[in-house]
Amino acid sequence: MSYLVEATGLVKRFGDFTAVDGVDFGVRPGEAFGFLGPNGAGKSSTMRMIGAVSPVTEGELTVLGRDPAVDGPAIRARLGVVPQEDNLDEELSIYENLVIYGRYFGLPRKVIDPRIDELLDFAQLEERRHSRVEPLSGGMKRRLTIARGLINQPELLLLDEPTTGLDPQARHLLWDRLYRLKQQGVTLIITTHYMDEAEQLCDRLVIMDKGKIAAEGSPRELIDRYSSREVLELRFEVGGQDSYLEELESLASRIEALPDRVLLYTDDADETAAAVHAAGIEPEYTVSRRSTLEDVFLRLTGRRLID
Amino acid sequence: MVLSGALRVTEAGARVYRRTWRASVISTFLNPVLFLLAMGVGLGSLVDEGGGGADLGIPYLTFLAPGLLAATAMQTGAGDASYPVMAGIKWRKTYHAALATPLDVRSLVIGHIGWVTIRLVFVTVVYAAIMTAFGATSVLEGLASVLPGVLTGVAFAAVVTAYTARLERETGLAALFRFGIVPLFLFSGTFFPVSQLPDTIEWFAFVTPLWHGVSLCRSFALGIDPRVAPWISIAYLIFWVALGTWLSIRLFRRRLVL
Numbered sequence: 001m002s003y004l005v006e007a008t009g010l011v012k013r014f015g016d017f018t019a020v021d022g023v024d025f026g027v028r029p030g031e032a033f034g035f036l037g038p039n040g041a042g043k044s045s046t047m048r049m050i051g052a053v054s055p056v057t058e059g060e061l062t063v064l065g066r067d068p069a070v071d072g073p074a075i076r077a078r079l080g081v082v083p084q085e086d087n088l089d090e091e092l093s094i095y096e097n098l099v100i101y102g103r104y105f106g107l108p109r110k111v112i113d114p115r116i117d118e119l120l121d122f123a124q125l126e127e128r129r130h131s132r133v134e135p136l137s138g139g140m141k142r143r144l145t146i147a148r149g150l151i152n153q154p155e156l157l158l159l160d161e162p163t164t165g166l167d168p169q170a171r172h173l174l175w176d177r178l179y180r181l182k183q184q185g186v187t188l189i190i191t192t193h194y195m196d197e198a199e200q201l202c203d204r205l206v207i208m209d210k211g212k213i214a215a216e217g218s219p220r221e222l223i224d225r226y227s228s229r230e231v232l233e234l235r236f237e238v239g240g241q242d243s244y245l246e247e248l249e250s251l252a253s254r255i256e257a258l259p260d261r262v263l264l265y266t267d268d269a270d271e272t273a274a275a276v277h278a279a280g281i282e283p284e285y286t287v288s289r290r291s292t293l294e295d296v297f298l299r300l301t302g303r304r305l306i307d
Numbered sequence: 308m309v310l311s312g313a314l315r316v317t318e319a320g321a322r323v324y325r326r327t328w329r330a331s332v333i334s335t336f337l338n339p340v341l342f343l344l345a346m347g348v349g350l351g352s353l354v355d356e357g358g359g360g361a362d363l364g365i366p367y368l369t370f371l372a373p374g375l376l377a378a379t380a381m382q383t384g385a386g387d388a389s390y391p392v393m394a395g396i397k398w399r400k401t402y403h404a405a406l407a408t409p410l411d412v413r414s415l416v417i418g419h420i421g422w423v424t425i426r427l428v429f430v431t432v433v434y435a436a437i438m439t440a441f442g443a444t445s446v447l448e449g450l451a452s453v454l455p456g457v458l459t460g461v462a463f464a465a466v467v468t469a470y471t472a473r474l475e476r477e478t479g480l481a482a483l484f485r486f487g488i489v490p491l492f493l494f495s496g497t498f499f500p501v502s503q504l505p506d507t508i509e510w511f512a513f514v515t516p517l518w519h520g521v522s523l524c525r526s527f528a529l530g531i532d533p534r535v536a537p538w539i540s541i542a543y544l545i546f547w548v549a550l551g552t553w554l555s556i557r558l559f560r561r562r563l564v565l
Contacts, residue, residue, distance in 0.1 A: 053406055054565055091326060093326075104409070122312075
């Protein structure tokens with residue numbers, strides 16, 4: 001299978017600091033590929049190298065079959081980029097932002113104008129067409145940034161933390177739009193530190209930590225490989241959990257003691273909850289749930305995604 | 308490729324200006340009126356009556372006007388290359404957005420300076436018109452100072468763009484105007500011939516690009532024999548344009564392509 005983006009031993013250093021430390025990955029046409037990891041994991045640096053705006057320090061990187069060091073402009077002409085920070089011109093209107101960006105790609109006005117109509121419809125910004133950008137809500141600005149990234153009808157869209165800082169409603173709207181793009185055949189590369197986002201959107205993902213890739217696979221595969229089917233969460237009164245840990249360990253295949261609660265990894269959370277109860281342990285609060293990518297990340301790194 | 312990209316950046320500058328012209332248009336028209344009134348007419352009447360006019364050989368207003376055109380071009384060039392560049396790099400990060408498209412750093416810098424050049428043509432032509440309306444010069448004399456005025460402004464735009472590309476904070480911009488642009492404005496022969504200055508400072512004036520701009524504008528407009536051959540002043544200003552552009556490209560790359 002041919003890859004749209006392929007990296008081998010990819011390294012990015014800033015002076016003495018190694019942001020990306022020898023990663024290998026391949027993104028297939030049409031899929032939604034994710035980089036999941038905490039802040040500082042090297043996701044954005046990787047993304048900027050794929051976007052052909054940041055030179056590769058070491059290793060091999062091919063984007064759309066080309067070498068970013070040689071064919072940067074040709075690659076960028078076929079990419080859409082949604083950066084972590086909305087770098088819109090806030091003094092201008094939505095429409096003007098889109099026109100200027102389209103012109104940067106060298107598109108003629110008669111191509112740009114009908115495309116703007118479509119994109120404003122897609123981003124649900126039609127009514128704000130001539131509004132200045134500055135007073136818009138965070139969700140609207142994000143949708144505009146995505147619309148701007150689509151002005152050149154890219155084959156590959158790079159989204160760096162697309163929903164960070166948005167409220168839940170705005171996030172769901174954005175997920176819906178990204179899902180539609182994927183159905184239209186646009187390949188998506190997404191970085192995120194939200195495991196629910198990665199589970200919702202990504203066909204395949206890599207978990208990054210400290211510049212390295214800790215694991216790779218579909219969300220389901222990763223959970224099957226690194227976690228149990230279900231998780232029982234127990235919360236005790238403050239300072240109360242330590243005395244139970246030893247006993248809890250015998251009731252589950254694995255436990256994880258977080259500062260505020262204990263996680264019990266098990267195939268059947270309700271059954272385990274009954275066993276906990278039968279053992280005479282009375283937590284203040286219990287939750288049974290399925291395993292998530294957060295559990296995978298915790299297992300692999302010993303840390304949570306968002307501290 | 309670089310040039311067609313630069314044209315698109317220049318075009319974007321014009322598009323942004325369409326939205327923001329109101330603020331600058333007032334200063335474009337009002338500043339020359341105020342300065343020519345206060346300095347040229349007000350102070351000029353004292354100078355001319357006090358015998359200064361005889362020293363200059365022409366009315367003070369006529370002496371002042373072409374020099375002030377060069378100084379205004381400097382301020383416009385420096386102004387458009389400072390805060391807007393800082394916004395592109397740091398505040399709005401619109402340069403980052405532009406570099407995610409097929410544009411490269413060279414197009415970005417050259418296109419930006421290209422847009423400032425167009426702005427300078429506009430500002431100096433307006434200035435020349437007002438100067439003519441004041442009776443300081445004839446229409447042709449006024450127009451003759453437009454070209455050297457634009458060249459002066461571009462030289463400053465290029466150098467100040469490079470300067471701004473290195474700045475982390477905007478305090479450096481205030482310092483640039485306070486310790487660079489304002490002293491140049493006052494002591495580069497705009498308001499009085501630098502021969503009035505002590506010799507050491509006079510030599511310093513010859514090094515500043517503004518002195519050459521003022522000298523060119525004055526000699527082009529009034530036919531006054533300059534103290535330095537015009538081709539030397541022109542070459543000197545072009546040297547600053549080239550140096551500033553080259554440095555800007557290098558520094559933009561260091562700042563934006565990480």
